[in-house]
Amino acid sequence: MLELYHFEPGANSLKSMLCLKEKGVEFVSHYVNLHEFEQHDPEYVKVNPNGQVPALVHDGAVITESTVINEYMEDVFPEKPLRPADPVVRANMRVWTKFVDEYFCPALSILGWNRIIKPMVEHLSEEEFEAKLARIPLKEQQDKWRTAANRTFPQEQLDDCQRRVEVSIQRVEKALEESDWIAGPDYSLADISCFSMMAPMAMFNEQTMNQDKTPRCMDWHARMMERPAVKETFAMAKRPMPYMEKTA
Amino acid sequence: MLELYHFEPGANSLKSMLCLKEKGVEFVSHYVNLHEFEQHDPEYVKVNPNGQVPALVHDGAVITESTVINEYMEDVFPEKPLRPADPVVRANMRVWTKFVDEYFCPALSILGWNRIIKPMVEHLSEEEFEAKLARIPLKEQQDKWRTAANRTFPQEQLDDCQRRVEVSIQRVEKALEESDWIAGPDYSLADISCFSMMAPMAMFNEQTMNQDKTPRCMDWHARMMERPAVKETFAMAKRPMPYMEKTA
Numbered sequence: 291m292l293e294l295y296h297f298e299p300g301a302n303s304l305k306s307m308l309c310l311k312e313k314g315v316e317f318v319s320h321y322v323n324l325h326e327f328e329q330h331d332p333e334y335v336k337v338n339p340n341g342q343v344p345a346l347v348h349d350g351a352v353i354t355e356s357t358v359i360n361e362y363m364e365d366v367f368p369e370k371p372l373r374p375a376d377p378v379v380r381a382n383m384r385v386w387t388k389f390v391d392e393y394f395c396p397a398l399s400i401l402g403w404n405r406i407i408k409p410m411v412e413h414l415s416e417e418e419f420e421a422k423l424a425r426i427p428l429k430e431q432q433d434k435w436r437t438a439a440n441r442t443f444p445q446e447q448l449d450d451c452q453r454r455v456e457v458s459i460q461r462v463e464k465a466l467e468e469s470d471w472i473a474g475p476d477y478s479l480a481d482i483s484c485f486s487m488m489a490p491m492a493m494f495n496e497q498t499m500n501q502d503k504t505p506r507c508m509d510w511h512a513r514m515m516e517r518p519a520v521k522e523t524f525a526m527a528k529r530p531m532p533y534m535e536k537t538a
Numbered sequence: 539m540l541e542l543y544h545f546e547p548g549a550n551s552l553k554s555m556l557c558l559k560e561k562g563v564e565f566v567s568h569y570v571n572l573h574e575f576e577q578h579d580p581e582y583v584k585v586n587p588n589g590q591v592p593a594l595v596h597d598g599a600v601i602t603e604s605t606v607i608n609e610y611m612e613d614v615f616p617e618k619p620l621r622p623a624d625p626v627v628r629a630n631m632r633v634w635t636k637f638v639d640e641y642f643c644p645a646l647s648i649l650g651w652n653r654i655i656k657p658m659v660e661h662l663s664e665e666e667f668e669a670k671l672a673r674i675p676l677k678e679q680q681d682k683w684r685t686a687a688n689r690t691f692p693q694e695q696l697d698d699c700q701r702r703v704e705v706s707i708q709r710v711e712k713a714l715e716e717s718d719w720i721a722g723p724d725y726s727l728a729d730i731s732c733f734s735m736m737a738p739m740a741m742f743n744e745q746t747m748n749q750d751k752t753p754r755c756m757d758w759h760a761r762m763m764e765r766p767a768v769k770e771t772f773a774m775a776k777r778p779m780p781y782m783e784k785t786a
Binding site for chain 1: 596599601602603605606607609610613614625626628629632633636639640
């Protein structure tokens with residue numbers, strides 16, 4: 291029995307949803323509504339003490355961290371491999387998934403939080419908001435919520451995040467000059483990791499990712515959008531977004 | 539033919555040196571002297587364009603990132619496994635190596651840089667220092683060098699790093715309450731990752747790691763120090779440090 295706790299098919303939730311769909315394994319979907327702060331509900335914190343999505347539950351064992359979940363899926367369901375067979379290419383794939391987790395995603399995340407959180411919480415009174423904060427298990431996440439709710443990320447930090455996103459996209463573009471897929475000749479977890487960040491970009495970050503500046507990223511994005519697993523994953527959205535339905 | 543480019547057996551260099559020693563595979567050691575900024579030498583940047591150690595070269599193929607190197611070693615030399623056979627325990631191991639890379643190591647690194655870099659570069663004129671900086675491939679590393687050389691990390695950031703180091707040690711202590719080794723019943727890459735950060739701590743961070751506060755960490759540290767591979771790795775030091783010779 292395989293269960294996935296996840297939010298909408300975006301960012302880290304998308305990363306593991308897409309992996310499961312590519313594998314073609316059946317799983318029970320548990321929607322955790324981040325807009326309702328359900329990831330901090332005591333019942334969910336019992337599943338993942340960090341209060342974060344996604345989390346995979348396999349025959350009762352909990353696996354957290356989207357990148358670790360995807361490696362786990364490869365370990366237990368080796369059919370339809372998403373890890374390159376060649377160990378050198380596989381290492382390259384891991385450098386990519388690591389890069390997404392340590393560089394690309396944190397930069398994108400700050401920019402997203404800066405945009406999204408304030409409208410999400412401004413209907414709350416200060417007391418209500420503090421009560422929401424108090425339930426967040428990780429201090430770092432509490433700090434990030436507070437900063438995002440007040441939109442007090444320093445402009446210097448936001449500018450640096452935007453720069454990092456551009457560095458990331460250029461790095462993907464360069465990789466796609468050398469091979470059809472990001473980590474080499476075959477589709478892999480590296481493509482899934484990057485797509486989990488880049489899926490909305492052709493529509494929402496046109497100044498960064500577009501036909502002129504990043505033609506290979508655009509072509510790769512279009513090929514990603516054609517994959518049945520991507521379509522199935524986006525079809526799971528409770529609140530579908532325009533970028534899930536078409537390429538730019 | 540296996541070659542490892544590395545600095546002294548500490549931090550990320552230690553992580554891969556120890557893995558290779560545990561595996562018992564022969565390798566050619568290339569010492570990259572960070573005190574002489576050799577990691578930014580053009581010849582080394584040809585090996586690793588990021589100008590960072592360690593880097594593994596296996597029959598001409600370059601593998602970077604210590605955690606990826608260690609997974610690669612497991613893929614190509616599966617004898618004497620350092621990845622747990624049980625996929626759930628293996629996932630736990632990967633959560634640990636990821637935690638070290640994303641949380642523990644960055645915090646420890648800022649504290650270390652804040653202490654070490656200024657005395658390392660203060661004999662240089664401003665021009666000489668700028669010339670050193672100009673050779674650093676990654677902008678983020680350039681920024682970090684400049685901040686460390688001027689000791690201008692904000693006190694708030696340093697305090698938060700110290701807090702994170704303590705959170706990390708407590709997390710290790712808690713894991714060791716549940717099993718003999720960090721990720722489960724068997725010694726694994728999780729122990730190697732944590733030890734690469736914690737090796738000097740019993741001596742240099744006694745306020746954080748000591749018999750009263752973290753008895754299990756101290757016991758684990760002593761067991762690590764007894765491992766032949768750890769002794770062999772520390773014997774590779776060009777400038778041996780007291781903590782390499784004895785436990786606290």
